[in-house]
Amino acid sequence: EAGVTQFPSHSVIEKGQTVTLRCDPISGHDNLYWYRRVMGKEIKFLLHFVKESKQDESGMPNNRFLAERTGGTYSTLKVQPAELEDSGVYFCATGFYNEQFFGPGTRLTVL
Amino acid sequence: GDSVTQMEGPVTLSEEAFLTINCTYTATGYPSLFWYVQYPGEGLQLLLKATKADDKGSNKGFEATYRKETTSFHLEKGSVQVSDSAVYFCALTIYSSASKIIFGSGTRLSIRP
Numbered sequence: 001e002a003g004v005t006q007f008p009s010h011s012v013i014e015k016g017q018t019v020t021l022r023c024d025p026i027s028g029h030d031n032l033y034w035y036r037r038v039m040g041k042e043i044k045f046l047l048h049f050v051k052e053s054k055q056d057e058s059g060m061p062n063n064r065f066l067a068e069r070t071g072g073t074y075s076t077l078k079v080q081p082a083e084l085e086d087s088g089v090y091f092c093a094t095g096f097y098n099e100q101f102f103g104p105g106t107r108l109t110v111l
Numbered sequence: 112g113d114s115v116t117q118m119e120g121p122v123t124l125s126e127e128a129f130l131t132i133n134c135t136y137t138a139t140g141y142p143s144l145f146w147y148v149q150y151p152g153e154g155l156q157l158l159l160k161a162t163k164a165d166d167k168g169s170n171k172g173f174e175a176t177y178r179k180e181t182t183s184f185h186l187e188k189g190s191v192q193v194s195d196s197a198v199y200f201c202a203l204t205i206y207s208s209a210s211k212i213i214f215g216s217g218t219r220l221s222i223r224p
Binding site for chain 1: 115143147153154155156157160162200202204206210211212213214215216217
């Protein structure tokens with residue numbers, strides 16, 4: 001069974017540019033979560049989808065971040081425009097409240 | 112609010128040493144507790160979990176016991192190996208809180224041969 005995949009693995013962009021991260025969940029998993037780890041700090045929750053609906057987006061830092069999940073399958077997280085403090089590793093996870101399976105993460109560097 | 116506090120690293124040990132990484136939590140509900148591990152160049156993996164008080168989670172020689180009286184979930188291993196070098200994250204979820212995972216800040220462990 002394929003795991004959670006994320007694309008790209010690394011992205012380097014300049015401040016003010018736009019970046020879109022993608023997450024492909026494990027097949028059949030309705031729950032999809034986005035997290036990020038900034039500057040070696042704790043991993044923080046961003047938002048939670050159940051199928052295509054946003055269940056909880058309380059962790060989204062501001063309106064520069066937009067997450068979508070088309071048809072309840074893959075999800076994208078767009079940052080527009082990117083700022084320096086957005087640098088970090090963005091993780092996607094799918095599963096259930098007592099077991100979430102994480103992707104390898106996308107390392108975003110904003111210069 | 113709900114939170115997880117774990118010992119700061121980095122932690123450096125010699126091979127075959129005993130390992131303890133301390134973790135305490137604050138939770139308003141009844142949390143499930145986890146240890147996740149991130150090996151160099153890889154994603155997060157679930158190492159072990161415990162869903163109720165006094166449960167012991169174990170995997171790959173690592174153990175952690177859910178202690179409600181001390182709100183702790185310390186990670187232990189009797190004899191570490193070089194391959195255990197990684198970043199370890201203590202974490203919790205509370206079913207009533209939309210299932211998000213709350214993580215500690217991570218502890219980097221380095222094992223020298």
